[in-house]
Amino acid sequence: MINVMQPTLGKEELDAIKSVFDSNWLGKGEIVANFEKMYAEHLGTSVNHVLSTNCCSEGLFSSMYLCGIQPGDEVIVPTLSFVGAGNAVCVNGAKLVLCDVDPRTLNARAEDIEKVITPKTKAILLLHFGGVPCDMDKIMPLAKAYGLKVIEDCAAGVCSKYRGHALGTDGDMAMWSFDAMKILVCGDGAMLHFKDPEMREKADKWLYFGLESKSGYENSVAQKWWEFDISSYGHRAIMNNITAAMAIEQLKKLPLFMEKREAVHNAYNDGLGDLNWLDIPLPLEEGSRSSFYFYHIQLKNGKRDELARYLREKGIYTTYRYFPLHRVPYYGVEGTFPNADYATDNTLCLPLHQSLKSSEMEQIIEEIRKFGKIYG
Numbered sequence: 406m407i408n409v410m411q412p413t414l415g416k417e418e419l420d421a422i423k424s425v426f427d428s429n430w431l432g433k434g435e436i437v438a439n440f441e442k443m444y445a446e447h448l449g450t451s452v453n454h455v456l457s458t459n460c461c462s463e464g465l466f467s468s469m470y471l472c473g474i475q476p477g478d479e480v481i482v483p484t485l486s487f488v489g490a491g492n493a494v495c496v497n498g499a500k501l502v503l504c505d506v507d508p509r510t511l512n513a514r515a516e517d518i519e520k521v522i523t524p525k526t527k528a529i530l531l532l533h534f535g536g537v538p539c540d541m542d543k544i545m546p547l548a549k550a551y552g553l554k555v556i557e558d559c560a561a562g563v564c565s566k567y568r569g570h571a572l573g574t575d576g577d578m579a580m581w582s583f584d585a586m587k588i589l590v591c592g593d594g595a596m597l598h599f600k601d602p603e604m605r606e607k608a609d610k611w612l613y614f615g616l617e618s619k620s621g622y623e624n625s626v627a628q629k630w631w632e633f634d635i636s637s638y639g640h641r642a643i644m645n646n647i648t649a650a651m652a653i654e655q656l657k658k659l660p661l662f663m664e665k666r667e668a669v670h671n672a673y674n675d676g677l678g679d680l681n682w683l684d685i686p687l688p689l690e691e692g693s694r695s696s697f698y699f700y701h702i703q704l705k706n707g708k709r710d711e712l713a714r715y716l717r718e719k720g721i722y723t724t725y726r727y728f729p730l731h732r733v734p735y736y737g738v739e740g741t742f743p744n745a746d747y748a749t750d751n752t753l754c755l756p757l758h759q760s761l762k763s764s765e766m767e768q769i770i771e772e773i774r775k776f777g778k779i780y781g
């Protein structure tokens with residue numbers, strides 16, 4: 406079976422993990438700090454804007470507290486979002502307000518967001534679909550005009566850029582995932598970015614029990630190191646030296662990963678671009694860069710499910726992301742989302758990972774073209 410996603414791991418990661426074993430300190434330590442420093446550099450920012458955590462979903466959940474979202478506040482989420490985004494809003498007692506998306510990019514646009522803004526709206530939780538940037542030049546002024554916080558789910562945008570700067574650095578807060586199905590993988594882990602270093606400080610405590618450390622404490626209890634104080638009922642969500650050691654090696658390999666992923670993207674464009682029964686992804690906007698996390702085609706003949714099954718029979722696994730939250734009854738959100746419905750019923754994500762062989766690429770393209778001859 407040709408996988409739709411797959412990690413690329415090697416000796417470098419194993420050696421790095423071994424050195425953590427040898428050090429006898431598996432917990433959060435110097436290696437995590439090094440990874441944070443390297444990732445800040447990767448984003449083109451400084452370490453007082455970033456903080457690691459144990460997964461990207463934790464970043465979504467924590468964004469509500471960190472952005473001051475209160476019960477009853479409304480948070481706008483594109484209906485094509487990761488399930489964790491919907492849960493993050495609801496579990497905090499805020500009201501989940503869904504918006505429609507662009508039918509081709511599957512990203513929410515400023516006009517989609519503006520339609521559902523009310524006096525109770527406090528934040529927008531954006532998703533950059535497949536690492537392709539949303540139109541931040543239109544969304545940020547809209548958020549400013551209404552005084553809304555902007556949270557960017559950059560889970561799959563590890564190398565994405567918008568207008569020349571790292572994607573995720575426009576909004577108040579952003580998060581990247583390093584789980585097993587992403588591009589940079591370390592088992593589980595994530596990085597958070599904060600526009601305001603003070604929010605980072607708040608997050609640092611929130612992600613470790615709300616513990617007050619160091620500041621002003623040395624004098625009073627330095628002799629009794631078992632005493633503590635807290636400033637919030639925080640979580641416990643930190644990276645450790647094992648996952649950080651892996652993440653550092655993966656970070657070094659990112660340029661290679663991107664080269665490979667872009668080549669796959671271009672090969673699909675070349676191999677499928679002339680077929681009139683499907684749409685290939687739109688070209689990127691000037692100054693934007695994708696991480697090539699997904700390659701999504703959209704069938705114009707209503708035969709998406711048939712194609713998915715046809716390919717699976719040929720040993721080619723495909724999928725669709727993200728199932729719309731408005732079709733999940735438990736969220737209880739009403740409304741019509743015609744573009745998201747179109748995307749959900751006609752979009753297919755093709756295999757895209759660093760280990761895809763050119764023979765496999767050719768096979769996938771050939772099978773899709775064959776399917777077109779039968780059903781196109």
Ligand SMILES: *Cc1c(COP(=O)(O)O)cnc(C)c1O
Pocket residue numbers: 459460461462463487489532558560561581582583584594595
């Ligand atoms: C994978 C993913 C997440 C969750 O990441 P974890 O690190 O697994 O919690 C969130 N949002 C999007 C868009 C994702 O693809």
